[in-house]
Amino acid sequence: MTWYSLSAYFSYRRKALTRHGVHSPFVFNFIEQVLRVRPGGTFREQLAQYFGAEHVIWIDDPGATEWEQVYLHATGRRTEHSVIVFTGIYKTAFHTEVWRSLYGRSEVRLSMELYRYGLLFFRDELREKQHFILRYPA
DSSP states (O other), rough: HHHHHHHHHHHHHOOOOOOOGGOOOHHHHIIIIISOOOOOOOOHHHHHHHGGGGGGGEESSSEEEEEEEEHHHHHHHHOOOOOEEEEOTTTSHHHHHHHHHHTTTOOOOEEEEEEEEEEOOOOOOOSSSSEEEEESSO
């Protein structure tokens, strides 16, 4: 673990919310049905089961320099119900900077940080743009 990722972890833990600090029903249900459930499967399997495997697009850390390009490619095949998952968003300062630029895009309606993962949602039902830093495991 690098010095940056260690200090980012402490900052994340200080800001991270549990289910009690969340005001969004969508996010609360996600916490209850995905983050708090420990069926023995991986996080990837839990997401696929909750959202449907066809809606989860994983972007395993190919290097933050490529994230923008991979994101643009992934948005070409996304639907309103898609979730794009990035791994290693706090690996380096550059990873975090690119992650922040991606969740700041206008088409992203909801974003969640789980320290190891960053999730982007595009649901039209979410009227206001929202960003949550969630404690995982919750």
